[in-house]
Amino acid sequence: MTVVMLACLLISFAVVVYVFYLPANLYLGEQKTRVSFLRERRDVVYENLRDLNFEYSAGKFPEADYRAMKNSLEEEAAAVLAEIARLEEAAETGAVGHKKGARS
DSSP states (O other), rough: HHHHHHHHHHHHHHHHHHHOOOOOOOOOOOOOOOHHHHHHHHHHHHHHHHHHHHHHHHTOSOOHHHHHHHHHHHHHHHHHHHHHHHHHHHHHHHEEEEEEEHHH
């Protein structure tokens, strides 16, 4: 009986170690920035617009629903593009300002 208990404890310990072991060389992927997230969001919104236009052409949406959803997606796309432009401009301005500060 004690051999069975010992075997159960060893197996339980092995399972816990296997589940919770975190290797030292763990690859977490690339670090996402706000701009990369916004570019992905822009692509999703554009794809949704293409799908909406296709489905409207196929007759799946009434005119009022199509217009409302199209306006909503276009507003979201405009907001995403504006934020991307603002962040890229800020990065360029910060890089230029940083370089000038480094020369002084």
